[in-house]
Amino acid sequence: MTEKYAELIDKVRATSPLVHHITNYVTVNDCANITLGIGASPIMADAIDEAADIAAISSAVVLNMGTLNERTIPSMLAAGKSANEKGVPVVIDPVGAGASQLRNETVVEQLKEIRPAVVRGNISEIRFLAGLTAETKGVDAADGDKLAGDEAMAVARxxxxKLGCVVAITAAVDVVSDGGRTVLIxxxxxxxxxxxGTGCMCSSLIGSYCGANPELPLESTVAALLSMGIAGEIAFANSGDKGNGSFRVSLHDAISRMDAATIEKYARVREA
Amino acid sequence: MTEKYAELIDKVRATSPLVHHITNYVTVNDCANITLGIGASPIMADAIDEAADIAAISSAVVLNMGTLNERTIPSMLAAGKSANEKGVPVVIDPVGAGASQLRNETVVEQLKEIRPAVVRGNISEIRFLAGLTAETKGVDAADGDKLAGDEAMAVARxxxxKLGCVVAITAAVDVVSDGGRTVLIxxxxxxxxxxxGTGCMCSSLIGSYCGANPELPLESTVAALLSMGIAGEIAFANSGDKGNGSFRVSLHDAISRMDAATIEKYARVREA
Amino acid sequence: MTEKYAELIDKVRATSPLVHHITNYVTVNDCANITLGIGASPIMADAIDEAADIAAISSAVVLNMGTLNERTIPSMLAAGKSANEKGVPVVIDPVGAGASQLRNETVVEQLKEIRPAVVRGNISEIRFLAGLTAETKGVDAADGDKLAGDEAMAVARxxxxKLGCVVAITAAVDVVSDGGRTVLIxxxxxxxxxxxGTGCMCSSLIGSYCGANPELPLESTVAALLSMGIAGEIAFANSGDKGNGSFRVSLHDAISRMDAATIEKYARVREA
Structure with a gap:
């Protein structure tokens, strides 16, 4: 069953899709390097005077509102609309939704103006999008996320x-749903x-897979999260308790060496 | 004597305080990772429409003017004032004060509008704040800093x-003073x-410690600088002469493994 | 023949020139660390209210349009003009020239308003500047670059x-020309x-070498590209097939240990 996810990486490495990011300045370097590591080609361009142009020539667009501001909010809208017009898949990463009025309004407007192929967030962020009460503590997943498996499936589905797209909630067990099928990783x-930035990097990987396999947004999202999860396992096996710096290096190592055989071997994925 | 500093890390790791940064885009990723490494939770948010909101829900605010611009200068003021109203400790890092008129005016305005808990800089930057003649060469410490121990104590005190806060000057020997007590590391x-970014990371660590221990700004600042200094020693022991890349990885490793016992064991700290 | 390039690093390490960057937020941390690694001192300052001031006190200015926007475009012009007035060498890195109208117009204006000491890009970007047809796919070199050796020499020369400066095209074989002499690496x-960011880092190294050796822009550019190329070889020898994360760490290690003897030993450079 896992080969349908695993094989998608081959097309990423074979076609090297251009993945346009409008993303935050905290983790942008990791996003660029992880995109290269999985075999795609990153471009970061957030000026309003070129956002739509660059989106139009890209294979996927990733909109990450981690450090949104009045300059980049319109650029994200312009890039998303341009991508929609050209049939380029859009990944929305609603970083910190629920944490401020500005973030809340921004993501609501994005979802009104743009048709995403995939929305990825942690449970707090996705809960906010679903109109449920969310307590978002900053931009990292709160502890409660680890216990939210059953609820997460229902929320994602x-x-x-509601949005007519794939929704991914990343946590100890990741949930990916297109409304019909729901997959657990x-x-x-x-x-x-x-x-x-591990969440941001997941969104970049989703963009990379969707850019190469635009007809398969659910499978692409699953393959991306499998890649990150498996890379995390390999990274820990290689770096052990050395610490966060070594773990990070090993994570980038593992992504850059990821292939279909590795995904097939390690994947722990099932449909709900 | 060192246990009063060492034990403060336990509360950082136990409470994971949210540390709001408005900081430069050069070292922001290191600041986020070092904040996570010491056990706190970073959030970077510099839009004027959310800076005050985010500051109000945070446990500490770090204002670093490394790459200030006309968009972030008002955001820093808004975040600082909001933090002051809520009793949230503010750390000011006057990167490059003395190097341009814009930086000079900005830090003067910050110190007029915001009551910091801690100000941290190198000797050139702190000398500028003290109204003394400063020759700031860029954003890194000039050579003279290494020889400035005695003067540094007087300037910090x-x-x-004058400011009614803790002042830290980082150099070969760090000086921390609240006007009454002065501590050397x-x-x-x-x-x-x-x-x-090692200076920026020190400020992030100070924010992390102050966020968890707001009633102890002097001790928090000392504990933060001990953490960085000791991590540097451990990093060199582990990476040797391999080079800057390996040293950096080992530094993040050491911060993520830092604990009270390690601080107690290695601390070389004394009151002046 | 290689000693005239190799010896230039000694002056970088001896004088630690201040290198002012207005650059993109994707790779800016790598640029700062590589600048420190080779022995120079980075400062990143892109506010219009200080760009000219900082350029005037610097030893070199690097203008990299990787994530240009309406705020930084005027700052780049101001910094470049200020540097020209003071005789400070300017390095222009036209990232993504050819990929959008905004980038095209920006670099054309830069070359009209600023006299660069060095322009460095990949073949697509330099082809665009030369007024030739270019197909720029994003910001990374396209495959065709590897085959473009002979054409690259003609275009660079x-x-x-035309510009009256040094032009460098980085590819499998780098080409550096001042119009009279053309050097292959x-x-x-x-x-x-x-x-x-390896291209951006090359530009930072060029700025570092030019800052210390402003009278020798051709030799400085060659020495910078030798440093990067040799560091890449050493990094691969040390990290092997571990992956991209380890290779990156080893690259920064190798730059920070680079010296004249290493450059002389490994350099494969010849005049065309």
Missing amino acids: DLAL ENGHEKLSGLT | DLAL ENGHEKLSGLT | DLAL ENGHEKLSGLT
């Missing part, structure tokens, strides 16, 4: 139906939560 | 009294000056 | 004559193309 390692 | 390694 | 490793 409902929001996917048990790969990963708790040390991933000790690094900044 | 005087500025602490001899930990550290010269290779730290070969990496960008 | 012609553009150098065969050092490097294909894994460099798996990391983001």
